Amino acid sequence: MNKQAELDSLLQDVAKSGENLTVSDRRAFLRKGATFLGAATAAALSAPSVRAAMPPTEPAYGKSLGSPVLANPYGMPSKYEAHVQRRTVEWLTPDRISSISFTPLADLKGIITPSGVMFERYHSGLPEINPQEHHLMIHGLVERPIILSMDDLMRFPSVSMTRFVECPANGGMEWRGAQMDRLQFTHGMLGCAEWTGVLLSTLLQEVGVKPEGKWILAEGADGSHMSRSIPLEKALDDTLVVYAQNGEALRPEQGYPVRLVNPGWEGNTCIKWLRRLEVGDAPWYHREETSKYTDLMPDGRSREFTFVQECNSVVTNPCPENPMTRPGKIWVEGLAWSGRGKIKHVDVSFDGGVTWRQARFTSEVFPRALTRFGIDWEWNGQTALVQSRAVDETGYVQPTYAQLRAARGENSIYHKNAIHTWQVNKDGSVRNVQIS
Amino acid sequence: MFRSRKCNVLGAVTVLASLSLAQSVWSEPGVGHYGYGQPATEEQIAGWDIDVRPDGLGLPEGSGSVEDGEWIYEAKCASCHGTFGEGVDGYPSLAGGEGSLTDGRPHKTVGSYWNHTSTVWDYINRAMPYTAPRSLNPDEVYALTAYVLFLNDLIDYDFVMDDSNLAEVRLPNEPNFIPDQRPDTNNERCMSGCKDPASVTLVSIGPELVIEEQSIDAVIEVAAAGEAVYQQYCQLCHTSGLAGAPKIGDVVQWSTRLTKGIDTVYRHAIEGYQGEVGVMPAKGGFAQLTDDEVRASVDYMVQESQ
Numbered sequence: 001m002n003k004q005a006e007l008d009s010l011l012q013d014v015a016k017s018g019e020n021l022t023v024s025d026r027r028a029f030l031r032k033g034a035t036f037l038g039a040a041t042a043a044a045l046s047a048p049s050v051r052a053a054m055p056p057t058e059p060a061y062g063k064s065l066g067s068p069v070l071a072n073p074y075g076m077p078s079k080y081e082a083h084v085q086r087r088t089v090e091w092l093t094p095d096r097i098s099s100i101s102f103t104p105l106a107d108l109k110g111i112i113t114p115s116g117v118m119f120e121r122y123h124s125g126l127p128e129i130n131p132q133e134h135h136l137m138i139h140g141l142v143e144r145p146i147i148l149s150m151d152d153l154m155r156f157p158s159v160s161m162t163r164f165v166e167c168p169a170n171g172g173m174e175w176r177g178a179q180m181d182r183l184q185f186t187h188g189m190l191g192c193a194e195w196t197g198v199l200l201s202t203l204l205q206e207v208g209v210k211p212e213g214k215w216i217l218a219e220g221a222d223g224s225h226m227s228r229s230i231p232l233e234k235a236l237d238d239t240l241v242v243y244a245q246n247g248e249a250l251r252p253e254q255g256y257p258v259r260l261v262n263p264g265w266e267g268n269t270c271i272k273w274l275r276r277l278e279v280g281d282a283p284w285y286h287r288e289e290t291s292k293y294t295d296l297m298p299d300g301r302s303r304e305f306t307f308v309q310e311c312n313s314v315v316t317n318p319c320p321e322n323p324m325t326r327p328g329k330i331w332v333e334g335l336a337w338s339g340r341g342k343i344k345h346v347d348v349s350f351d352g353g354v355t356w357r358q359a360r361f362t363s364e365v366f367p368r369a370l371t372r373f374g375i376d377w378e379w380n381g382q383t384a385l386v387q388s389r390a391v392d393e394t395g396y397v398q399p400t401y402a403q404l405r406a407a408r409g410e411n412s413i414y415h416k417n418a419i420h421t422w423q424v425n426k427d428g429s430v431r432n433v434q435i436s
Numbered sequence: 437m438f439r440s441r442k443c444n445v446l447g448a449v450t451v452l453a454s455l456s457l458a459q460s461v462w463s464e465p466g467v468g469h470y471g472y473g474q475p476a477t478e479e480q481i482a483g484w485d486i487d488v489r490p491d492g493l494g495l496p497e498g499s500g501s502v503e504d505g506e507w508i509y510e511a512k513c514a515s516c517h518g519t520f521g522e523g524v525d526g527y528p529s530l531a532g533g534e535g536s537l538t539d540g541r542p543h544k545t546v547g548s549y550w551n552h553t554s555t556v557w558d559y560i561n562r563a564m565p566y567t568a569p570r571s572l573n574p575d576e577v578y579a580l581t582a583y584v585l586f587l588n589d590l591i592d593y594d595f596v597m598d599d600s601n602l603a604e605v606r607l608p609n610e611p612n613f614i615p616d617q618r619p620d621t622n623n624e625r626c627m628s629g630c631k632d633p634a635s636v637t638l639v640s641i642g643p644e645l646v647i648e649e650q651s652i653d654a655v656i657e658v659a660a661a662g663e664a665v666y667q668q669y670c671q672l673c674h675t676s677g678l679a680g681a682p683k684i685g686d687v688v689q690w691s692t693r694l695t696k697g698i699d700t701v702y703r704h705a706i707e708g709y710q711g712e713v714g715v716m717p718a719k720g721g722f723a724q725l726t727d728d729e730v731r732a733s734v735d736y737m738v739q740e741s742q
Contacts, residue, residue: 094526095672098566124569125668137476137484144468145476152473177640206468217487223569225562227487276484284489285552287559291544294613300537302549302609306616347627352636355628385636391625399621407620411542415618423638432642436635 083107086117089185092173097125098224100167102188105314105335106321111162111363111370113191115246120253121167121189123288124223127273131257134221136241140278143208150257154243156198156206161240162369163263164192164337165270166309168293168414175410178432183319186420186432192337192370195261197242200235203277213279217286218260221275228269229283230262234307238263241274264339264368265307266414268293298409309339311398312417313346313373313390324428327381333362333374338392342366345391346373352385352421352435353400359388367393384424385435401434486562490552492603499598500579502586508576509583512565515678521545521587525676527566531587534608547588551610553602557581567672567721578602662736665729669722674737680714682741690741698738705730 053059077084086101093099103119120126131150139145167189173179180186200216209232216235220226230239240261243250250256255272262269268288283289283305295303313336318324336343342365347356363372373388390398399407401418423433488494510519516527523529533543542549546556561577563569572580582597591597591605666674666684673681682689693701704711706727708718719725 095675096667097672124563124566137481139476139481139485143466145481146468146473147476147480148473155472156470178642181643206470206472208468219487223563225486225569227562278485278487280489282489282491284487284558285555286487287555287563290551290555290613291546291549291559296537296542296544298538301612301614302537303616303618304613306618308616308618310618345625347625351633352631354631354633354636356626356630358627389623389625396619397623397625399623403621403623411540423641433638434640436637436639 081107084117086120087184089173089180098123100169100189102184103191104184104321105188105190105316106183106319108316111192111335111366111372112246113193113370115193115248115251115254118165118191118193118251118254119167119189121267122222122224123226126252127222128252129221129257129273134257134273134275136258136274136277138203138207138277138279140217140280141210141213142204142279143210144206146207150243153198153241153258156202158196159199159240160194160196160244161238161263162192162194162366163261164190164309164368164370165261165267166190166312166337166339167268168266168306168309171416171418171420172413174418174432174434175405175413175416178434180432182321182432183314183316184321187314189267190337190370193245194247195240195242196244196247197240197258197261200239200241200260200277201237203241204235204279207279209279212281215280215283217276217278217280217284218269218271218274219276219278220255220271221273226268226271226288227284227286228271228289229280229286229305230269231305232279234262234265262307264309264341266293266309269307293414295408295412295414297412303412306415307339309337310415310417311338311340311343311390311392311396312336313343313388313398314420315348315386315388315422318386318424318430319422320430320432323430324379324424326428327379330377330379331374332359332377332386333372334359334388336371336373336388336390337369338390338394338396339368340396341368341393343371343390344393344395346371347389347391348373348375348377349387349389350377350384353387353389353419356389379424381426383426385433386422386424387419389419402436486558488554488558488561490554490603492554492599495554495557495599495602496574497599498574498578499596500575500577500582501596502579502582502591502593504575505579505581505583505586508572508580512568513580516566521584530584537609537612545588546584547590547608549609550607551613553581553585553605553607556584557602560584661729662732662734662739665725665733666736669720669725670733670737673720680711681716682737684737684740687741690738694738698734701738702727702731702734705734 084104084107088101101120136148170189214232216230218228242261243258258274259272260270260274295306315334317333336346346359348359349356359373359375362374365371398419404418421433421435423431517530518524521531530546533545533548536543560580578597585591674684677683709716719730
């Protein structure tokens, strides 16, 4: 079979199995080694079901009635979007109960992560909690220790803010070299949502912190009773006790019925299924702030309480899941974020960091939130090395791998925010690489 | 200057901004501004206030010996953490690794990495055993803490740990924790001629692209009831082989059990069974499951193991 015949045959298979060509079908061509592009597009247009829906023909769905209202009382994505889902890397953890799944960043638009595909991180699995049975206790060095039902909590003045949440291990598999084969796994321990809840400062005012109070212990209600010590300064700055995400109650995976969000800080400090806040005069040095989530340096010492998620960025189109389809103009997109505030600039390089061009923001720019950027590129069909480099409002410039390794070696696991490189191959496929 | 030095974690900006706010939370005794919720009684606080600090604050009365800990450890911990604390099938190792923190592959354990004994007590008490957290009494937690330290050669076999001496047992790596030192890089926003193009070489290449999309049909198919039960209740042991459980997907292990007939397998799963190679607690220890749910999960595992 010659190449063209092979392509036609592939496309006919695709047309039979689905109404439309999807992103994943496009990937199938690349995977099977077809050298793409003009030929693929032409072949796609000649596939029977696609042709049947194109002008001048009236598509079938325009010649019949659709479903009634309430066919789905709670609407779900189209079945043609079913490939947009969380995925995990099985070898990372011994089971799926204390484990992590990743956000499908390559398929998402804008800066809000849909709640249903935001990455999961559990230390003892996902608890099922009836909000009627759930309570939040605030005690310790306070004048008036209290127990709040969810109804009580929701009576306090509420605040909404759009902020990212990122696991500090995001990208941690890449310290020693490129390892993961898709954006979902290199950067997907990340999401951004509009969070609604009560400022922790409001609750602390309600209970009256005693003068010697300096730290807060936050604790979850799940089997791990996940706990972290948080300095009072942060608690009084922007820590939010959250019960809603993207306009509706938190999803169970995100801590239903109530969680903490410490904007810009390690995701694990944003305790889910929150049941207890205690004010103390010193940190507690619990397992998740000593044995884990500390950063081992080459000299054998370890940094503790490394809370901030520093400025980072990544190109989301192209990426391994979104390969190039043809030479010529392409709208390159990506995401940038910083735990220290707003993103100020993002620059993009196509030659491995020799020359850079400033991208423009294509979303609103909120502090400590994902920010989307884009830039035009004329791809000549040759191999390219695509990078993005973000600068935040403090002037901090996202570092290179060489700079990060010089400062921290390769064994610190967490807080890897190096400039990332995608290699665009001549066949349009995109590969994860690291360069000198 | 490329970077503001004011922006470290607890830096000047945050502290200054919070000082004015901070005034407002130092409230006087009396009622809160809103008065919502109910006062927490001492008894209620005691029930949930489980945290322990390095100075021993929070430890309940109690004691446990290394010897007591050894028995409990064998029964409740060794299946995951190994007889000598070496860790099994990817579950954490608890002992060893001394002097390895500057190696290419550091081995982090209680003995080589953790900084406070209180953390061991607190973590066992809050989250262990993995499948039954909050099931140990304080004496058992003292005994297990002592045994884990014994496995690391940090205390003798005749040691008895209690609330008065725990904080005195120091871990070797305690002095090696330091505050956050970021930002610790100083990249510049160069726009052109940033490096010699000839010097740009690949130093590391990820795996060949192996993205395999599931078909849409497979993805949107609703998980069968048996699979759902399996995932929530059964998978921990039946993916790892914990306690001699037949692993899902292992044709030999499952076909051996099926020689007794599927009804026998159902009965063992529902009523519990002590076999030659392992133990199946009744319904896996989840009494709330119906018999049908257990059967459905068995069906699912059998189907996945042919």
